[in-house]
Amino acid sequence: MEERFDEKVAAHMLEFGNQMPGLQQYLGISFVKIEAGRLWAEADLASQEPTPSGNLHGGVIAAVLDHVTGAVVYPVIPVGHWGATTELKINYLAPVAPGILRAEASVLGLGNRSAVVRGEAYVEDRLVAAAQGTITIVAPRVQAET
Amino acid sequence: MEERFDEKVAAHMLEFGNQMPGLQQYLGISFVKIEAGRLWAEADLASQEPTPSGNLHGGVIAAVLDHVTGAVVYPVIPVGHWGATTELKINYLAPVAPGILRAEASVLGLGNRSAVVRGEAYVEDRLVAAAQGTITIVAPRVQAET
Amino acid sequence: MEERFDEKVAAHMLEFGNQMPGLQQYLGISFVKIEAGRLWAEADLASQEPTPSGNLHGGVIAAVLDHVTGAVVYPVIPVGHWGATTELKINYLAPVAPGILRAEASVLGLGNRSAVVRGEAYVEDRLVAAAQGTITIVAPRVQAET
């Protein structure tokens, strides 16, 4: 992880990461801190509609973890490349009420073509979900393939 | 699966399933057909903001698969019980542009306390994502626990 | 899947698949039938030492499913290429006593560089474990990389 860390990319993500339209905005995600192979984020899910049981839909937490585990690779891959989540597995440890969700992501291993990543979601200090998956590193103008 | 199939629950899901607020509405999901341990759904993701690469955010597809693999258990568990996704693993097979996503879910195994489920997402006839996971069956007024 | 199916490779696997030394022999695996993107196998686990609870160690079932989901790709990839399991997720549905385990594997999607696969393990007609994962397709003399 230490070989490569693009501070410009990280700084850009910290400044503009919460201005991407679409899912990230719907989930109220902003990046809080970024290091080589590590990323800390916060999702403001206070306005999310709870399920009948009063909790956040698991799919919302899945989307947050999908987002941060995909984002964590950008400062450690070549500029212009992008990361496509190939597979992700999530364990839910506790029900979560609408509110602030903290999320962390880390790169376990990085090759030329893929990275193995982990992520965790917390409500205050309580771990509520954990993820592990693979990000495919895609070079510019190369068609993504399975 | 054949031992128990609550047609009233299934009929209710087909009629009102797309009127639940929150994530399901955001994802435009409606249930199309339900059998014992099987469920077919459609998600209208045409208005979803694409990522910079022009595709749907993987988190959106994750949320759809999380939703249908959780929903498929309702007609086969006792009325009043609910299903909480304990863990889910998703493989993404192809990038997906905003549009209509078909999703299917099936129950592989069902016990008193949990079900093992699978799900698939298609664009037309092309498989674009596959899921496998566990749904914990929670009895009424029993606190969910890890 | 239909585009490519190497009958010679399949025939060779059916004839000699159970003569590979190492894990396959330890697990008593033989291939029973092979079609394009489908494989049926049998593992003779009758002589396996049970755990204190009288069941097979889950690791044994994991190894069988790892093996068949890796093997199923060979007749559908170019000769000389090999398949390396990149990730695999297994759900255990029921405890299994030492005896005969049937296993099936199928290819959900196949690209130039990887395949998404599923597998199931049965005792007689009872599903006892289900798997989903990714096989990386490695070209000859190309160094495997993450």
Place this chain on the structure above:
Amino acid sequence: MEERFDEKVAAHMLEFGNQMPGLQQYLGISFVKIEAGRLWAEADLASQEPTPSGNLHGGVIAAVLDHVTGAVVYPVIPVGHWGATTELKINYLAPVAPGILRAEASVLGLGNRSAVVRGEAYVEDRLVAAAQGTITIVAPRVQAET
């Protein structure tokens, strides 16, 4: 994790853990250190038959990780209870030649009925595989159920 840690169970595992017959013996696993919710182990895989590509069969590494992620719960669950792996997901980061494999396991969350666990396998200091899964906690004389 801190609430409960049975030092007697841990001491017993350290002393006799490598004398269990079956898979553990086949894999040459011994426990090296145990703390509350953490476990360090070593698997002597030097005599394992390599695959044609000269590496350990992934199923062997899966079995080691299945074993240690299941074992780590014993000192933190009531005596007489046992842990059954319900599901496990493994990412393989690098090919592994026959030799010594170090493995670690940790408990991410523990409830009355299940634990969420992670595991890592190393060759010297290189991470070669990572796992995440669920262990169901089974009370004595209670029939295991899905």
